Each structure stands twice: as structure tokens, then as C-alpha cells.
Amino acid sequence: MTIAPSTDQLCGLDVSSLFLAGPFIQLLDPATGEMPEHARAPFDVLIRHFEARGLAVHNAHRREAWGAELMRPDQCTGLDQDEIRKADVFVALPGFPASPGTHIEMGWASAFDKPIVLMLEEGREYTFLVQGLHTVATVEYVEYAQGRDIAEYLPEVDAALLRAVSRHRERTGKV
Ligand code: 5HM
Numbered sequence: 001m002t003i004a005p006s007t008d009q010l011c012g013l014d015v016s017s018l019f020l021a022g023p024f025i026q027l028l029d030p031a032t033g034e035m036p037e038h039a040r041a042p043f044d045v046l047i048r049h050f051e052a053r054g055l056a057v058h059n060a061h062r063r064e065a066w067g068a069e070l071m072r073p074d075q076c077t078g079l080d081q082d083e084i085r086k087a088d089v090f091v092a093l094p095g096f097p098a099s100p101g102t103h104i105e106m107g108w109a110s111a112f113d114k115p116i117v118l119m120l121e122e123g124r125e126y127t128f129l130v131q132g133l134h135t136v137a138t139v140e141y142v143e144y145a146q147g148r149d150i151a152e153y154l155p156e157v158d159a160a161l162l163r164a165v166s167r168h169r170e171r172t173g174k175v
Pocket of ligand 1: 020023025061064099105
């Protein structure tokens with residue numbers, strides 16, 4: 001059984017901000033240019049959950065109004081890199097099919113030595129460097145079943161977050 005960490009545990013570890021990455025362009029409805037409700041849901045659930053725990057969440061999907069206010073490449077790239085550099089934790093859904101932008105962001109997050117939580121769909125084949133990212137960075141993986149509501153996995157997400165941050169602190173000695 002997974003025990004959900006309390007907000008106090010995260011606060012005790014001095015975690016106050018999080019960057020949430022995941023597929024974007026591939027989720028836009030070509031007719032409206034916006035993410036349909038079902039595509040927004042996992043991001044929305046995770047954002048609400050983390051914010052309820054007192055974390056400042058940086059997420060491009062929400063920032064860009066789910067596609068309605070899509071930024072140009074020269075606007076969003078530097079912004080995302082800055083937010084990832086500043087964030088205490090990085091959480092991503094690498095996407096299936098793979099989200100190219102998210103893969104670049106996972107590279108940045110690992111190069112910036114952030115604690116990382118990757119949300120992977122069961123039964124999907126992820127690229128070797130995602131499977132092996134834990135060998136070069138502090139990564140915890142959460143597997144979820146295709147088509148299942150991400151809300152069911154929040155205790156696992158919290159536990160993975162806490163493990164990633166704790167392991168990272170132990171390794172780097174940062175308090
Ligand atoms: O390649 P894709 O669109 O799936 O990339 C998604 C990731 O790139 C997101 O995690 C988001 O942080 C970033 N991104 C963004 O900030 C991507 C796009 C469009 O590609 C965008 N703003 N307009």
C-alpha cells in the first residue's frame with residue numbers, strides 16, 4: 001500500500017514549485033486549435049492537486065489557455081527553460097506518441113539536476129533515454145493504465161514526488 005505524504009513532509013523538504021510538462025500540439029483539436037476537455041483533464045487534475053498542496057505549478061498548457069493563446073516558439077522556449085531551471089521538482093508525461101517538446105524539457109530537467117517524476121502509460125514502449133534517465137538523474141516512475149483517470153494515481157504521484165526529492169537531497173546534501 002502506498003502512503004500519501006503529507007503537505008508537511010513536502011514543506012519540510014523545502015519544495016515550493018513544480019514544472020508540469022506533457023504533450024501539447026498533438027492534443028490540439030485541429031478544428032478549434034484548443035485541447036478538448038478529455039485531453040486537458042490529466043493536466044487539470046495534477047495542477048489542482050499540487051496547488052492544493054501549496055506548490056506553485058508552472059504549466060504551459062494552462063499558461064497558453066489550452067491552445068487558445070498558443071505562444072510562438074521564440075516566446076515559449078526560453079520561458080519554459082527558465083521555469084524548469086527555477087522549479088524544485090519536474091513532473092512529466094512524456095506522451096505516446098512521444099511529445100518532442102517534453103523530451104527536450106526532460107533533457108533540460110536532468111541536465112539541471114532536478115528531482116524528476118515521469119508518468120508512464122502501462123504497456124507503452126518509451127524511448128531508451130527515457131527508460132534509462134534514472135541512471136543519470138534522480139527519477140521516479142509512476143505507471144498508469146491507459147484510459148484510467150489520473151486522479152486514481154495521486155497517492156502514487158505524491159509518494160514518487162517525495163521519494164524523488166528525498167533521494168535527491170540525500171545525494172546532493174542540499175537541505
Ligand atoms: O512538442 P509538444 O507540443 O508536445 O511539446 C510540449 C511541451 O513543450 C510542453 O511540456 C510545454 O511546456 C512546451 N510547449 C510550450 O510551452 C510546447 C508548445 C507547442 O509545441 C508551446 N508551448 N506552444
